[in-house]
Amino acid sequence: MKYLALYTFLLYLFSPGFPLLAQMPQITDFRLDGDARQSGNNCIILTPDYQWSSGSIWYKKAISLKSSFDMQLRVMLGCKDRDGADGMVFVFHPYAERTGYRGEGMGFAGLNPAIGIEIDTWQNEHLGDPREDHVAILRDGSVNHGFNLAGPNRIPNIEDCREHDLNINWNADSRTLSVRIDGKEVISLQRDLVRTIFRGKDKVYWGVTSATGNYNNRQAVCFEKLEFELVEELPTLELQGQKLKELMRGRFITLDHIQFESGGAQLTPASRQELDELARIMRAHPDMQLDIIGHTDNVGSAATNLSLSEKRSRAVAEYLKQKGISPKRLNSRGMGEKYPSHSNDTQSGRLRNRRVELRLLEPIA
Ligand SMILES: [Ca+2]
Ligand SMILES: [Ca+2]
Incomplete structure (x- = not known):
């Protein structure tokens, strides 16, 4: 018995490519967002089985994609096959706080830059x-x-109302990401994720997101064994104002004072003041790159709203360019009416849904 332990130890010590720390994570190692709730036994319910729910969990410490890792989880996608939805996504992302859009978005939609392994x-x-x-x-x-x-x-x-083993493996030498469900490889990808997805930054957070829409399922994740090297938490930059702090931490923020003439993409004078302030901050922080996302209410056709949301986000980018911000630092896109933040049934809800969101394209280290 004594020799077996020694042998195991030596095997661990000399196993190639895995200078890893075996982690048995605790629930307290994770940040829970949205509807995610602890359910005991190292399990977290990401969504209950009701409509338009979403939740995510994020491991609090970043990992480095320069090192290999191996994660063994158990996932439960619910008991309803024909009318169950929507699925879950295992995510790598430079931020660790936020659930993306619900429904078909599975809590992943809108998280950028990111890699997501979906079970849809x-x-x-x-x-x-x-x-x-x-x-x-x-x-x-x-x-x-x-x-x-x-x-x-x-x-x-x-x-099928059962837990399934989910294994996520990253081999940093061959740059291969491979995924097994119940021991069988279901998908793999060979790619330089650091260079092509994360703009050269190797430190990312990982988490699991999930959502329901018009149909639903109770979706949960449990942790078995995680092997990876931890790196320090990514630094954040302190700025004046709660909203700017949130922006710097990688959250989506909505610009409250950005308004448009009804049905158009012309900025109102009040909007310009807020954008002037944003331009000032961008000049002070030359690393800052913005993702500008336009949304509309559900009045009018989906196609018109999509095009309107694109025009509105472009109008914001255009204004910042006029203030001397390089277009290379600005990414504008429109989501149309697909992701309301409030109910479209009331006038005040529709007003809040006609919005422009901002997010940093990458964290400021
Ligand atoms: Ca199914
Ligand atoms: Ca789907």
Whole structure:
């Protein structure tokens, strides 16, 4: 017995490519966001089985993609096959605080830059989803298979009321990400993620997001064994104002005073004041790169709203350019009416849904 222990220790010491720390994570090692709730036994319920719910958990410490890692989780996608939704996504992301959009977004949509390994249980035909449950490797908060990095690969029905083993492995030497469900490889990707996704920054957080929409399932994740090297938490920059602090921490913020003439993309004079302040901050922080995201209410057709949201985010970018901010630091895009922040049933809700969100494209280290 004594020799076996010694042998195991030596094997650990000399195993190639795995100078790793085996971690048995505690629930307190994670940040919970949205509807995520602890359910004992190292498990977290990400969404209860009701409509339009979303939740995520984030490991509080960053990891480095320059090191290999191996994570063994158990996932539960719910008990309803035909009318269960939407699935969950294992995510690498430079921020550790936020759940993305609900419904088909699975709590991943909008998180950018990011890598996401999705287990999708609801077919959204316009995103290229197959009818069957499937896995894919997604990037930059897009759940559309037209833009994904690998997949979609069909898997047997996973909404079977049972826990399934999920293994995520990153080999830093061969730059290969591979995913196994119940011991069987379901998808893999060879790619320089640091260079092509995270703009040269190797430190990322990891987490799991999930959501429901018009249909739902109780979705949960449990932790088995995690092997990785921890790195320090990513530094944040302190600035005046709670909102700017949140922006610097990687959260989405909504610019309260940015308003447009109804149905148009003309900025009101009050908006300019807030944008002048933003331009001043961007000049003071030359590393700062902004993602500018336009949204609308649900009045009018979806196509018109999409184009309007794009015009509005471009108007904000254009204004910042006029104030001397390089266009290279500005990314503008529109989401149309798809992701309301409030109910569209009331006038005040619709007003709040006609909004422009900002987010840093990468953290400021
Ligand atoms: Ca889907
Ligand atoms: Ca299914």
